[in-house]
Amino acid sequence: MTTSQQQEILNLRELNLTPKQIARKLGIKVSEVNEVLQNQAQQTALNRLAKGELDPIYQCLANDFLVRLIHTIPRENHTNNPLATIDPVENSDDIDVGLGLVIIAREARYNRISFCSYLLDVWCLGVKDTIPPRTVDRIDFKRVVEQLFDMFPGKPQEVTLEVAQGIIFSACEYSESLGFQPHKDFEQSRSHIGEWDGIIRIKCGRNGKPCYVGGPHDDSQQIIETLRQTMGEGNFDFIQDI
Numbered sequence: 715m716t717t718s719q720q721q722e723i724l725n726l727r728e729l730n731l732t733p734k735q736i737a738r739k740l741g742i743k744v745s746e747v748n749e750v751l752q753n754q755a756q757q758t759a760l761n762r763l764a765k766g767e768l769d770p771i772y773q774c775l776a777n778d779f780l781v782r783l784i785h786t787i788p789r790e791n792h793t794n795n796p797l798a799t800i801d802p803v804e805n806s807d808d809i810d811v812g813l814g815l816v817i818i819a820r821e822a823r824y825n826r827i828s829f830c831s832y833l834l835d836v837w838c839l840g841v842k843d844t845i846p847p848r849t850v851d852r853i854d855f856k857r858v859v860e861q862l863f864d865m866f867p868g869k870p871q872e873v874t875l876e877v878a879q880g881i882i883f884s885a886c887e888y889s890e891s892l893g894f895q896p897h898k899d900f901e902q903s904r905s906h907i908g909e910w911d912g913i914i915r916i917k918c919g920r921n922g923k924p925c926y927v928g929g930p931h932d933d934s935q936q937i938i939e940t941l942r943q944t945m946g947e948g949n950f951d952f953i954q955d956i
Contacts, residue, residue: 715746723750752824768908769820772827774878775870777863780814783836783916784877811927811953812837812920815862816878817870818906819855827855830903831862832882836918837925838950839937840889841882841896844903879907880914888918893944894937925951 719740726736733747740747814834822828826849833843850858863870873881886896919925924941928934941950 715742715750720750723747724754727751748824754824768906769822769828771875772819772821772829773817774819774873774875775817775859775863776873776878776881777814777866777870778868779866780816780834780836780881780916781871781873781877783918784880784914811835812925813842813866814881815866815870816881817859817862818875818878820906822849825851827852828906829855829858830906832900832903834882834885835927836885836888836916837920837927838889838892838941839894839926840885841900842929844897844899846899846902847906875908876911876914879910881916882907883910883912884916884918891944892924893940920951923950925953927953 719742722740723736726739727733731739733744733751737744737747812835814836816832816834817829818832819827819829828847828849829845830847831845832841834840835842859870889896924945926934926937926941938952941952
């Protein structure tokens with residue numbers, strides 16, 4: 715295949731034509747189109763890696779509870795940002811455990827998605843669990859999303875990267891102020907998030923103070939002792955395993 719043909723394939727792809735449409739238009743095989751697109755995607759990924767750049771965002775998702783905690787949205791984004799119409803949670807008496815989930819997915823290469831997930835305890839412990847970068851195809855990614863969000867009521871909401879960053883790092887800041895560090899695997903999934911500008915944040919804690927909900931795999935005694943040291947007796951709540 716000539717260089718001009720390869721460039722024509724890339725130009726048509728930029729017009730959002732599918733590989734099958736491109737092949738039909740140019741009178742070539744779909745497999746030839748896919749090969750050119752895959753090579754281009756791999757080269758683009760290598761160039762980004764050489765420059766230290768992250769792959770472009772494919773999708774960011776969060777459960778409804780976390781999205782409703784957002785209380786700072788840049789003024790310039792109000793018009794086009796659907797989150798501007800979401801009512802924040804003023805008190806969380808109706809929420810059971812303060813848990814939420816964020817998934818950040820990036821376009822790793824042609825038809826492949828690299829994603830990380832972040833299980834957040836926004837009442838106390840911050841990043842409670844995380845899945846380090848994992849690469850799957852688009853079909854498997856959809857299946858993973860359904861499985862991970864199955865434990866939460868309602869459908870996950872698609873959010874911007876800035877919103878996802880704000881949710882995760884707000885929870886990190888809050889938990890660290892209480893004396894808790896993120897899950898040990900967060901070191902591997904931290905770079906996947908990108909740099910946070912600190913503008914968008916969520917409201918952490920429960921009714922103005924930390925609330926620890928005991929989990930089956932937690933060292934509850936140590937966690938409560940840490941809260942006593944950082945907050946003082948009576949300045950935090952504790953809910954037994956539920």
